[in-house]
Every structure is written in structure tokens, then in C-alpha cells.
Amino acid sequence: MNAEIAQTACPHAGRDDRKSARIAAANLAPQAGSRVVGSFALGRDVLRSPKVRQAGAHADDTNITNPDEVSFFFLDGDLHRKRRAAVAGLFTPKTIVTRHHVVMHRTMDQLVARLREGKPLPLDELSFQMAVDVTAEIVGLTDSDSNANLARRVKAVLDSSLDRRPGWLGNLIFNAKMLLRVGRFYRNDMAPAIAARRKQPRDDVISFMVSENYSRKAMIMECLSYGGAGMMTTREFIVMAAWHLFDKPDLRDRYLTGGEADQSAILEEILRLEPVASMLHRRAVEPQPGVMEDGEVLCVSIREANVDEAITGPCPFELDPDRAKRMKVVGPYMSFGDGPHRCPGAQVALHETRIFLDRMFRLPGIRLVSEPKIIWNSFIQGYELRGALVACDPA
Structure with a gap:
């Protein structure tokens, strides 16, 4: 059935609702020597295969000879499964609703109060505060002097990790x-949280690491990995989704009048078109006929897979919230990856974004004072959105 739909001509030929397509096309740089995979079906096979290991800049630069010193994000096989399973309960639908929603709404109460003062505020800073607060609850970074200071310190570390210049002086x-x-x-941030968990463990990542006697280095690596995965990407997606809703009044009205399922469908379709992560690399450790050769590095292009008409149907570049239901696809296509390394916090990020936008767009007179500027981060091979200002009527 999907193939039949895919063959139907698009009635809006030439329409492209993507905002990040041009900058991505000009800057995407797969790993040298890798084979780019743009087919959704083949990309899914690669990511789900037990015969691959992670590759790409982050993975290639990570020393895994001592797995106890490496974040589970960079491990494969049984080591990855065991470490991931140990914290899986933090990402269940029940935990998201009963625990993380409390944090999301508490943060939005604070952000709404700031917006109701009537001054234009940077949207990326507001969205980053939401992402930091929720990730901090999951990780266990809840004993800092303030959430705002935690956000600044995390941002400083993550920004440093992306600002590396070549040569000995740069290093x-x-x-x-x-x-x-x-x-x-x-x-x-970390030391106070670790001390608190030694006295009274909680259900979070730091408590698990304390119970497993992680070294200081391992704890830092794990916390920063969660920071990069849970904070930076969510910040960008919230801004991107807001930009689309500001630009499309009919879509915004549907978002505000629809239920949670309709809101999620809108967000997942935006994320299909505007994935924050653009590509995933895998290295074959065994040959797989028809898929890969031994030692081959494959670059799964999330952007190409997400517009593969074999899975999207016609008009793949249009923002169509009913697409996934029509095509019987569950979730935002390849935007969170697939296989054993699929983003564990995918649903957390979608809930954060849904609640953030629902609360913000209900503010009286909410408006986009200045549009974001799209910039490209070559280190992570993804877009960043800066300079967007939002304001509403003062209380």
C-alpha cells in the first residue's frame, strides 16, 4: 500500500516547508570514505544490525579499552544493553507523566512569569532552561545553587567542547x-549531587553511578553525554517547532485546539522535516549480504531517509501532520535514530516540546519579535537557531 501511495504524483510540486534544508545541503559532510545511505529501509537495516558498531567523529575519538570510563552512549553490544537497561525506567511513559511533567510545568511557570513581564526574551535561552531542568532531574543534578546557574555552567562546558581549533595552540x-x-x-553541580546520593539514593543516573562505584571521570563523561544528548538537541527542536507554528497560523490553531495526540503528530512531522541530528555513522564488523561489507563505514542520512517517498508517500517536503497516520508509520521516522542506539529520551524531548509550546502559545499577544538565524555546527553536523526573540502582552 505504501508503494502505491508513493507513486501518486504530488499535487504541490515544488513546495518545500523545510527551513534547514538549504544550510544542511551546503554543509553536510559525511565521514571521508563512508557510503551514504539515503533509503529509509536500508538505513533502518543498518542501524538495527547486530553486525555494526558506532563510527563517526565522537565514536572514533572515544577510547573504549576501559568501558567503565566510557559513557554508555558510546558502547555497543551487551555492555551497552546492560548500562542502558539500568536507567530505562527513567524514560517510561508512566515516569514521564507522573514525574517529569511536574518538572516541565514548574519550569514553564517560571518562564511564563518572565514572559508576562512583557519584555522580548531569547527563545533559545528559554528552551534551554526547559531542557536543562528536565535533564537535571533525570541525571540527578538537583543540588546546585540554582537551575539558572546550572544551565550556564552546562552551556559553557558544551560550548567549549564544540569550539576546538586545529593545531597545538588550538588544543x-x-x-x-x-x-x-x-x-x-x-x-x-556534580559533587553536591553525588554527596547527597551517597547519603540518600534516588531514582536517577547519579544514584546508579554511585551504587556502581563509577570513577569521577566516568561520572563526568556520563553527565556531559546526557547534557549533549538531552539539552542541546531539545533546545534546537523547541525553537524550530515554534518557528513553524509562528509562521503557520492554521497549524498553530490546530495545535492549540487539538488533543495531545494531534499535538504530538504535528511535532513529529516537523521533526521529520527538520531533524536536529543529520546523520549517523556505523562501521561493519561483519559482512551482511545486500547491506554492507566487512569494515565498511556507512553514513545513514537521516534527512534523506525522512523524505524517502517509499515511506512518506507523495509530497515528502510538505509539513503534513496526518502523514504518519495515513502511511501507518509510528513516530517521527528516523529523527531519533533506530536500533539499539535509538535515543532513549525521545519521548521525554517530545513531551518537553509539546508542553513548552502549548503553554507559550496560549499567552495573550504572543509573537515572534525577531526570527532566528540558522547557523551550522560542523562539529555535530547539525543546525543551531539563535537570535529569536519572543514577547507577549504584559500581565
Whole structure:
């Protein structure tokens, strides 16, 4: 049935609702020597295969000879499964609704109060605060002097990790910045949380690491991995989704009048068109006939897979919230990856975004004062959105 739909001509030929397509096309850089996979079906086979291991800049630069010193994000096989299973309960639908929603609404109460003062505020800073607060609850970073200071320190570390210049001087500056900022983050945010969990464990990542006697280095690596995965990507997606809703009044009205399922469908379709992560690399450790050769590095292009008409049907570049239901696809296509390394916090991110936008767009007079500027981060091979200002009528 999907193939039949895919063969139907698009009645809106030439329409493209993607905002990040042009900058991605100009800057995407798969790993040298890799084979790009744009087919949704083949990409899914690669990501689900037990015969591959992670590849790409982050994975290739990670020393896994001592797995106890490596975040589970970079492990494969049984080690990855066991470590992931240990914290899986933090991402269940029940936990999201009964526990994380409390944090999301508490943060939105604070952000709404700031917006009701009537001054234009940076949308990426508001969305980052939401992402930091929720991730901090999951990880266990809840004993800092303030959530705002935690957000600033995390941002400083993550920004440093992306600002590496070539050459010995670049490495020297990079190492100095990282040492200073990671030390500040550990001293003010991690150390108090670890001390608290030693006295009274909770259901969070730091409590698990304490119980397993993780080293300081391993704890820092794990916390920063959650920070990169849970904070940076969610920040960008909230801004991107808001931009689409500001630009499309009919879609915004549907978002505000529809139920949770309709809101989720809208967000998942936006994410299909505008995936924050653009590509995933895998290295074959065994041949798989028709899929890959031994030792081959494959680059699964999320952007191409998400517009593969064999799975999307006609008009793949249009924002159509009814597409997934019509095509009988569950979730936002390949935007959170697939297989054993599929993003564990996918549903958390969608709930954060849904609640953030629902609360913000119900504010009287909410408006986009200035549109975001799209910039490309070559290190993570993804877009960033900066400079968007939002304001509403003062209370």
C-alpha cells in the first residue's frame, strides 16, 4: 500500500516547508570514505544490525579499552544493553507523566512569569532552561545553587567542547577551557549531587553511578553525554517547532485546539522535516549480504531517509501532520535514530516540546519579535537557531 501511495504524483510540486534544508545541503559532510545511505529501509537495516558498531567523529575519538570510563552512549553490544537497561525506567511513559511533567510545568511557570513581564526574551535561552531542568532531574543534578546557574555552567562546558581549533595552540586553549569549565561544573553541580546520593539514593543516573562505584571521570563523561544528548538537541527542536507554528497560523490553531495526540503528530512531522541530528555513522564488523561489507563505514542520512517517498508517500517536503497516520508509520521516522542506539529520551524531548509550546502559545499577544538565524555546527553536523526573540502582552 505504501508503494502505491508513493507513486501518486504530488499535487504541490515544488513546495518545500523545510527551513534547514538549504544550510544542511551546503554543509553536510559525511565521514571521508563512508557510503551514504539515503533509503529509509536500508538505513533502518543498518542501524538495527547486530553486525555494526558506532563510527563517526565522537565514536572514533572515544577510547573504549576501559568501558567503565566510557559513557554508555558510546558502547555497543551487551555492555551497552546492560548500562542502558539500568536507567530505562527513567524514560517510561508512566515516569514521564507522573514525574517529569511536574518538572516541565514548574519550569514553564517560571518562564511564563518572565514572559508576562512583557519584555522580548531569547527563545533559545528559554528552551534551554526547559531542557536543562528536565535533564537535571533525570541525571540527578538537583543540588546546585540554582537551575539558572546550572544551565550556564552546562552551556559553557558544551560550548567549549564544540569550539576546538586545529593545531597545538588550538588544543592547548581547548584543554585549558575544558579543564576550567568542567572543574567548575563538577565542583558546583556534580559533587553536591553525588554527596547527597551517597547519603540518600534516588531514582536517577547519579544514584546508579554511585551504587556502581563509577570513577569521577566516568561520572563526568556520563553527565556531559546526557547534557549533549538531552539539552542541546531539545533546545534546537523547541525553537524550530515554534518557528513553524509562528509562521503557520492554521497549524498553530490546530495545535492549540487539538488533543495531545494531534499535538504530538504535528511535532513529529516537523521533526521529520527538520531533524536536529543529520546523520549517523556505523562501521561493519561483519559482512551482511545486500547491506554492507566487512569494515565498511556507512553514513545513514537521516534527512534523506525522512523524505524517502517509499515511506512518506507523495509530497515528502510538505509539513503534513496526518502523514504518519495515513502511511501507518509510528513516530517521527528516523529523527531519533533506530536500533539499539535509538535515543532513549525521545519521548521525554517530545513531551518537553509539546508542553513548552502549548503553554507559550496560549499567552495573550504572543509573537515572534525577531526570527532566528540558522547557523551550522560542523562539529555535530547539525543546525543551531539563535537570535529569536519572543514577547507577549504584559500581565
